[in-house]
Amino acid sequence: MKTVLFVCVHNSGRSQMAEAFFNKLARGRARAISAGTRPAVHTDRNVVQAMREIGIDIRRQRPKVLTLEMMEKADRVITMGCGAEETCPASFVPTEDWNLDDPEGKSPEEVRRIRDEIQNRVAALVREL
Secondary structure: OEEEEEEEOOOOOHHHHHHHHHHHHHOOOEEEEEEEOOOOOOOOHHHHHHHHOOOOOOOOOOOOEOOHHHHHHOOEEEEOOOOOHHHOOOOOOOOEEOOOOOOOOOOHHHHHHHHHHHHHHHHHHHHHO
């Protein structure tokens, strides 16, 4: 089974949404995990709410630290717009960057926009795989 790893700095927003969308849309044909280079303590409350609005509950998801083992086991690694090279995953593995806005501190409307963009990109990725 193919594994996609979604990475952002805090693993509290973008990568959590991408993981949830991917696992729902892939329906067991592939799987996603997510992690952060400097994980937060908890998933962003506005992100949890935005996902609940569309029927996906990520309240139990917790930010995880990115490990070399995760990188090695992934068939595909997608960063979520980390911005600074020193906080993104190591560059020795091929990655694709989606360059998405960070939902942290954004209004509910902005979080929904980011959520919808992630959903569209993940749906295209699942179709591609």
